[in-house]
Amino acid sequence: MDKSEFIECHKRIKPFIHNTPVLTSHLIDEMVGASIFFKCENFQKMGAFKMRGATNAIMLLSHEQRQKGVVTHSSGNFAQALSLAAKSLGVKAFIVMPSNAPQVKKDAVKGYGGIVIECEPTLKARQSESKSLQEKEGATFIHPSNDDNVIVGQGTACKELLEKHPGLDYVFAPVGGGGLIAGTALAAKYFGYNCKVVGGEPYEVDDAYRSMLSGIIETNKTTNTIADGLKTQLGDRNFPIIQKHVHSITRVAEDEILYAMRMIWERLKIVCEPSSAVAFAAVIKEKNLIAGKKIGIIISGGNVDLGILPF
Template sequence: MYIPTYEDMLAAHRRIEPHIRRTPVRSSDYLNELTGAEIFFKCENFQEPGAFKVRGATNAVFGLDDEQAEKGVATHSSGNHASCLSYAAKLRGIPCNVVMPRTAPQAKKDTVRRYDGHITECEPSTTSREETFAKVQAETGGDFVHPYNDPRVIAGQGTCSRELMEQSDGLDFVVAPIGGGGMISGTCLTLATLAPECQVIAAEPDQADDAYRSFKAGHIIADDAPKTIADGLLVPLKDLTWHFVSNHVSEIFTASDPEIIDAMKLIWKHLRVVMEPSSAVPMATILKNPDAFKGKRVGVIITGGNVDLDKLPWIQ
């Protein structure tokens, strides 16, 4: 197992800079007063495909040599990685095949197709996703870019926290959602060298809390088909992301679906940005654990903004 390094992150940043956006950092006086913390929101929902995953996907796609790239790329994803890999593949002019759960938000399926990605649907479980993907890859021969358990992807995701630290002038904590652990791993990778005094906190839904239980047990515990409104956080940790979580994450906090919805509404209203339920989990955990963050400078990564506007979680 190859563990990506800080130098890999720097190389990834050079590689992807022509193709991604340096997203802004926003703040809200109201949210600061509400939490007692000074919060800096890194708005990765402003990336062209609407999510941070464009960083890792672009690093993987543009790191392929011409012979490898000829057969394109392939992956499985609940949505944002599929969209971002399709986007990066289109930029390079190569094919992209993705396996997505049939229950994935229509907005995310539409984005994949807009970037010429070809979708094969599967049942909403890790087992079905991986079995279906094995068939698709065998047929296409595309280079497998795992949504998170891939050194190229983790190095790319690490560029986000590098920018955040440059834009916020020092932080006590960085809080990001955790599903499979790609963003958290990239954050750990970068901050362990760039700002070792800054603690990395992972935020997870109560109804898909396998990372929390893994963290407490000291080994990976995987759920096959959890259900939560945070559809981007349904997958389990793998060996590479577990390495970073077990060695560098300070704490994992969880929040219920109602708490996630409340946080999502607060951010929509007071930060005035569109973000998906998965991106609201960090804010939900900050609100739930005020003593942990009061008086601190806190970076929050808003990981994505791809939502079905006709199916917002507070609309019956």
């Protein structure tokens, strides 16, 4: 994944994504003692950065592959992203979802034109169901985070951020499946000037933090976090990139995530997911590291259920 791949990818997907705004707040800068630039992917199409990677992955398929459609398993933002990206490109998207996924998530996927295939709520059922769709339909499987084309696509958010604010010292992003943080780290390397990338991760799902220490991909024993988008684990495509190019990973507690989320809602006046707040919580925690610096933060998405807010 060299620099030209990011440039080509960005050109390719531009007509299908928003170049999302970057917001700042004097009050927040005063509170944290640094200049913070929030890259608002909550304003992205379908409400999250995942639209970028999904679009890139589909556009790189051959004509034959496109005709047979794509398949993924996800009950989160990638399910919606792949559905909408596929729809924009005239491609069928099969989305394997556990039968116990909230109806509102199934409806969202259907709303974007995705074909929902329900399966038992186990990893095994999910994998065998998508396997069978690949065989039956000839559909191409696209992984939500452990796919080179997805990783490059996600990195275009950081590329846009650095094009607008070239002098950033650090960019913070949340760490879930590893696609965003890996793409961000590569984009910072190619388009920043000595810009370092830090991951934010809840203590409750600190697999990436532990993987960085041990050198192998660790799994989570607990997943009791409000940041439901970050429960997934790293993969063999993104982990080596993270090992090599991510400066460090900062873990945050649940109350720190809530505090950061509330500050974003109250001060920036935007709706963001708890997962987005994890990156800002990490910034607040690293106050010595960031003091007086220029800091970018990827606000990853804004799809929250307003009926069950934690405030």
